[in-house]
Amino acid sequence: MPTPTTAPSTRGPVALAAAGAVLALALSACADPEEGASAEEAVGDSPFNLTPEQDRIRAEAVPEIADLVPEEVRASGELNVGHSSGGAPPLTFYADDDETVIGVETDVAQLIADVLDLEYVPEATGWENLFLSVESGRFDVAVSNVTVTEERKDLYDFATYRVDTVSFESSVDSGIEEVTEPADVAGLSVAVGSGTNQEEILLRWDEQNQEAGLEPLDLQYYENTSDYYLALRSGRIDLYLGPTPSAAYHVEVAGETEIVGTISGGGEIKAEIAAMTLKDNGLVEALNAALNEVIEGGEYQQALERWAVDGEAVPESEINPTGLPRS
Structure with a gap:
């Protein structure tokens, strides 16, 4: 979490709204959505x-x-x-x-x-x-x-x-069948948002894996969501761990990836x-x-x-x- 500072209070309208969508899966997530994507x-x-x-x-x-x-x-x-x-x-x-x-x-x-x-x-x-x-x-x-x-x-x-849940997303031809526990990601390249709860989950899992003598994780960080999905399509990463609603939306719309595991946003803890x-x-x-x-x-x-x-x-x-x- 960032260290808060003091800034001037402002009040000014910005026109926002909400739209409808259809997802195959829908739970929730704990991370920040990536910035700047249309x-x-x-x-x-x-x-x-x-x-x-x-x-x-x-x-x-x-x-x-x-x-x-x-x-x-x-x-x-x-x-x-x-x-x-x-x-x-x-x-x-x-x-x-x-x-x-x-x-x-x-x-x-x-x-x-x-x-x-x-x-x-x-x-x-x-x-x-x-x-x-x-x-x-x-x-x-x-x-x-x-x-x-x-x-x-x-x-x-x-x-x-x-x-609050998060999901592991892979390309449809990745060969990864299911991710349910730390050992399932040992030695894999996994993308995650910096400073998110998902990152904390993966860091804990990686520590457990290395203590058990398993291969370390290769954590990857990108600037925005489109970069994560480009990396998945190109094979530069094996998995992306992000908010379940976003993963489900992308799976439904793009048809290029699949959800191979869903866990609590706190890992082993309810969030x-x-x-x-x-x-x-x-x-x-x-x-x-x-x-x-x-x-x-x-x-x-x-x-x-x-x-x-x-x-x-x-x-x-x-x-x-x-x-x-x-x-």
Whole structure:
């Protein structure tokens, strides 16, 4: 996790929306989506709606829940939401205008803002800036595939809304049948995002393998999602470990790869995705109540079904559950 710094608080609208998609598999993930990829760069030709004009699921305002919002935020009339700046369908990625960020995370954020009777004001930024901007007050909340960890709970509060899994993706002709444990990746070349929970999983697995006398992993890092998939196609890497929804979307759309293993975003430990706000700022109770309102009302399930990630749905939102342990 990056070391937070202080930055000026800003409030300014960025037009974001959400789109629908169909996945073969859909659970959740714990990493940051790669930055800077457009819809075409991220997934190639797609049969799905990748335009900025989307018909999102909406919810009604609930006054008693809106009253839980801290006065400063309520007086502004806005909920400033940070999202990662794209490249990982169906989580967050750029529409075909290369400017508008769409994805299931924007759908969830819109529902939260609706219940809280606030204008949804999203902004796309780099993964590390999500944490810095929540700390500085630039964002009231980050809704961007953030995993709850014990280290992050020192600085932030969390309201959960998805389970968290990651998947190993290989080329269809790789000959790799299944990945379920550390020994399955010994000696292989595996791509992973730097600074992600997936990287931590692989580092732990590699340590276990080497202690057992197995061949070490060859970890590879690339700048964006399209580079990972080019490396898979060319045979430069054997596997890519990334968010399950993104892997499932790519498998469905591109038809060049397959999922050969799915594990918890914490490896051997249960992991959860949550809306993240600054610790003790009073907002997490409102976020939690809003999420439980749309879970009970069915809008949450509809939003996840639009992206076919309903397999990762949670029965209720929790505040600050046990997170992944400190490294």
